[in-house]
Amino acid sequence: MASLALRCSASWRLVTSRLLRVSSVPSGKLHTSAMKGATVQQFETAKNKLSTLQNDPGNRVKLQIYALFKQATQGPCTTSSPGMLDFVNRAKWDAWKALGSISQEEARQQYCDLIGSLVGAEPPSTDAVAAQPAGSTTMYKTLLVTTEDNITTIKMNRPAKKNAITTEMYNEIIAALEQAATDDSVLTVFTGAGDFYCSGNDLNNFVLGDGGVEEKARQGAELLRKYVRAYIGFPKPLVAVVNGPAVGISVTLLGLFDLVYASERATFHTPFSQLGQSPEGCSSYTFPSLMGPAKASEMLLFNKKVTAAQACELRLVTEVFPESSFQTEVWTRLKAYAKLPPNSLALSRQLIRSVEKQRLYDVNDLEVECLRGRWVSDECAAAIMSFFQAKAKL
Structure with a gap:
């Protein structure tokens, strides 16, 4: 990031x-x-x-x-x-x-x-205004946040951009997690609007503004640190409903979730070295712990994209569902989970995570500092420029 x-x-x-x-x-x-x-x-x-x-x-x-x-x-x-x-x-x-x-x-x-x-070539304009989602208490520009049936759902809502995460979205997700941590919901669910779960970072995040490379890298590092910490310290069960392809930080964070349900058409890709970068979201620790060092290296070092079925075999995904019944089956199950005693769920979750909580904070700090160095390197600059040029030729 x-x-x-x-x-x-x-x-x-x-x-x-x-x-x-x-x-x-x-x-x-x-x-x-x-x-x-x-x-x-x-x-x-x-x-x-x-x-x-x-x-x-x-x-x-x-x-x-x-x-x-x-x-x-x-x-x-x-x-x-x-x-x-x-x-x-x-x-x-x-x-x-x-x-x-x-x-x-x-x-x-x-x-x-x-x-x-x-x-x-523009379609006819309409004057329709999207209604505020039922149960939502706060409106966001890049998210749809709703609370219903004891479930707070945080839906990344930039479908035209494949839910690519902007700086604004990072800040809004942090705010949404803070809101969900103290509301009356039992579960918190992440998903994406449209055909993608999330395409990772909006590459506008790499663009320089005033202040120079070092200052922008420092700002980016602090935002990333805060963002990942929001997941590590979250007190309630976290569930990812991966409705389509997932890229970059949307994949690396999955190791911090309690359940990851994926559609059969979802894919998982972490192309860090392709962009001259390094792992994030505590994946340098969670991925080897889940899937073993060799399989983690295939994804984090060598940019291997895996299918939902392969991700399930690697223990990154909890269960895969047919696309035709994905939403129905997943939400039926989640609504049943949300009827369980909330304090019992929260305390049990915190106990399970408590053993490694400080280690995750430490890993996050190490990853952030490594990335900060990557962002100011000539190698990273050349890799990103090469990526842009390749895309421009498509």
């Missing part, structure tokens, strides 16, 4: 708001006009239309929009290349530089054509 905040430029709103989110390019084609170039007024109109987009157009398209905007307003790129660690500005600079010497008039026209294509 790297909880490094993205500082966006207000001048182009949506474009920079998620510049490094990895997504596909829209299927609609960009039609170039026979006109010599769009007028300044048409260009201004296109800029205003950009802010009305409801859907994220994807990494490559946003870079293209940015580059055309810069070319239209300033001409060809003549600035020096940003450093490798400045991921966002380097990607933006590369896109602008690639436009070469096309004129400002032509860039304005291409910008207008592209924005028009994106706006035309």
Whole structure:
């Protein structure tokens, strides 16, 4: 994990708001006009239309929009290349530089054509407002938190982004766990909205802002430390309902849960070395304890992705259910568990975990410090840049 905040430029709103989110390019084609170039007024109109987009157009398209905007307003790129660690500005600079010497008039026209294509592909807007979930006492931006049938459910709610965890979501999950620890529920359940359980860190978390690499690494390390500690010290039974693919920290934390129920279509992937990083979520301790050192190394060192059935064999998952009956079977079982005496469950859980609680805190500290060093390393920077470039070619 790297909880490094993205500082966006207000001048182009949506474009920079998620510049490094990895997504596909829209299927609609960009039609170039026979006109010599769009007028300044048409260009201004296109800029205003950009802010009305409801859907994220994807990494490559946003870079293209940015580059055309810069070319239209300033001409060809003549600035020096940003450093490798400045991921966002380097990607933006590369896109602008690639436009070469096309004129400002032509860039304005291409910008207008592209924005028009994106706006035309948008579905009709609706005025419907999502209702507050039944039983919820606090509204969150990235989560749906409900309490019903003695169960507090924390649902990661960024389905369009495969529930990738942003810095905001980290803080909201910590707050939701604090809330669940003191409410009247018996069990606390984690799950994901949509087809994914969680795709791990939103890679915007790696983007530099003000303060430099060292300061962002320090901030990220402290947030990660606090986040994992919230799970280690949680007083009630924790259950993961893994409804789809799980990646990164959403997988490594599973060793801190009491039950992990998975759909048969779920997969589990911890690609740390691929990104020049190291294990987190106490997985450097829990994974070898659960599955043995060799199998843990396959996942944590060599990026092996495992199926739900394989994860169950490795003891990372408690039980696997058919996709067709997954939700019905799991929630029927959880509702029955939630009728058990709450104090007995909580105290028993705390006894089971008490033997290793301090060790988990210590492991968390070691992992965080290791990651902090990784985030400021040239190796990590190169690995992440390589990942972005590979995704941009898809």
